[in-house]
Amino acid sequence: MFEQITILGSGLLGASLAMSIHHAKIAQSITIWARRKETVDLCSSKTWCQHGEENLEKSVIGSNLVIICTPVETIGGIIRQIAPYLEKGTLVTDVGSVKKQICLDCEEAMKSSEGFFIGSHPMAGSEKSGMDFASKELVNGKSCIITPMKDAPVKYIHKLEEFWKALKMIVFQFSPAEHDRAAAYFSHLPHLLASCLSRHLDTQDRNWKKISGNGLKDTTRIAEGDPLLWQQIFHMNKKEILASIAGWEKSLLEIKELLKGENQDELYNYLKIGANFRKELDK
Amino acid sequence: MFEQITILGSGLLGASLAMSIHHAKIAQSITIWARRKETVDLCSSKTWCQHGEENLEKSVIGSNLVIICTPVETIGGIIRQIAPYLEKGTLVTDVGSVKKQICLDCEEAMKSSEGFFIGSHPMAGSEKSGMDFASKELVNGKSCIITPMKDAPVKYIHKLEEFWKALKMIVFQFSPAEHDRAAAYFSHLPHLLASCLSRHLDTQDRNWKKISGNGLKDTTRIAEGDPLLWQQIFHMNKKEILASIAGWEKSLLEIKELLKGENQDELYNYLKIGANFRKELDK
Numbered sequence: 001m002f003e004q005i006t007i008l009g010s011g012l013l014g015a016s017l018a019m020s021i022h023h024a025k026i027a028q029s030i031t032i033w034a035r036r037k038e039t040v041d042l043c044s045s046k047t048w049c050q051h052g053e054e055n056l057e058k059s060v061i062g063s064n065l066v067i068i069c070t071p072v073e074t075i076g077g078i079i080r081q082i083a084p085y086l087e088k089g090t091l092v093t094d095v096g097s098v099k100k101q102i103c104l105d106c107e108e109a110m111k112s113s114e115g116f117f118i119g120s121h122p123m124a125g126s127e128k129s130g131m132d133f134a135s136k137e138l139v140n141g142k143s144c145i146i147t148p149m150k151d152a153p154v155k156y157i158h159k160l161e162e163f164w165k166a167l168k169m170i171v172f173q174f175s176p177a178e179h180d181r182a183a184a185y186f187s188h189l190p191h192l193l194a195s196c197l198s199r200h201l202d203t204q205d206r207n208w209k210k211i212s213g214n215g216l217k218d219t220t221r222i223a224e225g226d227p228l229l230w231q232q233i234f235h236m237n238k239k240e241i242l243a244s245i246a247g248w249e250k251s252l253l254e255i256k257e258l259l260k261g262e263n264q265d266e267l268y269n270y271l272k273i274g275a276n277f278r279k280e281l282d283k
Numbered sequence: 284m285f286e287q288i289t290i291l292g293s294g295l296l297g298a299s300l301a302m303s304i305h306h307a308k309i310a311q312s313i314t315i316w317a318r319r320k321e322t323v324d325l326c327s328s329k330t331w332c333q334h335g336e337e338n339l340e341k342s343v344i345g346s347n348l349v350i351i352c353t354p355v356e357t358i359g360g361i362i363r364q365i366a367p368y369l370e371k372g373t374l375v376t377d378v379g380s381v382k383k384q385i386c387l388d389c390e391e392a393m394k395s396s397e398g399f400f401i402g403s404h405p406m407a408g409s410e411k412s413g414m415d416f417a418s419k420e421l422v423n424g425k426s427c428i429i430t431p432m433k434d435a436p437v438k439y440i441h442k443l444e445e446f447w448k449a450l451k452m453i454v455f456q457f458s459p460a461e462h463d464r465a466a467a468y469f470s471h472l473p474h475l476l477a478s479c480l481s482r483h484l485d486t487q488d489r490n491w492k493k494i495s496g497n498g499l500k501d502t503t504r505i506a507e508g509d510p511l512l513w514q515q516i517f518h519m520n521k522k523e524i525l526a527s528i529a530g531w532e533k534s535l536l537e538i539k540e541l542l543k544g545e546n547q548d549e550l551y552n553y554l555k556i557g558a559n560f561r562k563e564l565d566k
Contacts, residue, residue, distance in 0.1 A: 145493065185491060193476055195538070196535050201468060205465070211462060217564055222497075222502060226558075234550060270482055273481075281503065
């Protein structure tokens with residue numbers, strides 16, 4: 001499917017993608033770029049990396065597909081740096097959780113390039129970070145959102161879709177702006193609430209932890225996610241996230257009023273709607 | 284350890300306890316009371332139930348330990364009904380998630396009884412409810428809070444502790460009032476936030492569900508819990524829960540301000556504190 005794929009960054013997602021690509025046999029050669037020499041050497045020792053590279057520009061030369069797997073705030077700078085070195089027809093994508101700003105930055109940077117950029121967001125995060133937790137199964141069966149700009153040529157869109165499908169991902173298309181709005185509600189808000197709850201309980205009596213069970217563990221699991229990664233995501237999508245909080249606060253106000261009141265049926269109905277919605281997520 | 288144990292109610296926790304007691308061989312005979320005849324018959328057919336009983340009063344006669352496993356709002360009424368039928372020295376406990384009101388009701392009801400009541404709260408819920416999901420492993424290794432009133436005789440406290448320990452639970456003691464305060468923060472608030480998020484996302488574009496992953500699933504899992512059970516818990520502990528929401532809202536306000544501002548280090552620190560707290564929960 002590809003002669004050479006370059007993956008920029010070897011964290012949880014970068015390494016997992018290399019493993020999946022290797023397993024699916026869709027590239028003759030996988031090049032991985034990492035900032036630190038020790039990481040490059042470590043990657044080079046793996047079966048899923050044919051070439052480890054410390055030099056960013058060199059790492060993309062000769063590749064048909066470049067996947068940027070670095071923290072969201074670094075993506076704009078990286079693409080500006082690699083754009084002049086891309087071969088004609090090279091497809092570039094990323095795995096960032098925020099899309100609008102990244103897609104605008106990348107479109108601008110790619111104007112002078114022979115390649116083409118389309119954003120991706122594989123929904124396969126974890127509260128764990130780093131290569132140690134990487135797995136060829138991480139993306140298997142998960143959703144991947146691709147966010148082509150309006151003028152994206154169909155051949156690149158298809159190529160990107162086929163790539164993610166080859167890794168057994170379920171591919172959906174959103175505009176970058178709608179992606180960010182939806183992600184604010186369905187991904188960033190849940191993370192923010194989990195972090196906020198953990199942050200708050202940290203101020204309470206430690207002895208009270210005894211009165212907690214799997215409910216608290218599940219509810220706060222994602223709060224363990226890499227704080228730097230999430231600080232950047234929150235910052236880049238803050239407008240949409242603040243809007244999602246404002247919307248959510250209406251539902252909080254509603255349950256507070258129900259708690260204060262005596263209408264038990266309405267409180268039951270509120271919880272029932274929530275329970276039904278949650279059941280839907282498992283379908 | 285016990286000649287006869289009676290379990291009132293055969294839902295997830297009642298049936299799981301019967302299985303654990305049977306497995307741990309700490310009762311010569313297990314009696315289960317259920318409201319519906321079909322449920323009584325179903326219980327009677329199980330190896331972990333020697334006697335199914337439809338008559339509440341009859342079900343407690345001759346028992347050394349009675350465990351009330353019915354919804355929290357029914358416990359007061361049940362104990363008033365069974366109190367006159369308890370033998371001398373019978374220990375009665377419950378598994379309710381709220382303790383202050385229940386312990387007060389039960390203390391009052393037991394004044395005319397030969398038995399003694401001490402509240403329990405095994406931290407072993409699940410988003411699933413009903414006998415179908417019961418398991419002898421449900422309580423294994425989990426915490427169990429017992430909430431003796433000030434004047435509780437030591438022999439009953441020890442007996443109750445030994446019972447839960449025999450089921451491999453880790454036992455802690457709290458006063459009923461402190462239990463409810465701590466539960467509001469570490470158990471009821473997480474549930475309320477999960478329900479509130481599910482309730483809110485239910486109003487959003489269904490297509491946006493595509494942009495969600497395990498984070499949303501984990502964060503909202505407990506919202507799938509039995510709405511009737513939780514409506515009663517929320518109602519019985521509403522004072523403490525409203526206080527926990529008010530405290531939590533300060534942390535929400537803090538992160539909203541951090542999002543609006545430009546101090547990325549402070550946003551990072553906020554998330555880092557939350558991540559560290561979450562890591563502690565797995566220790």
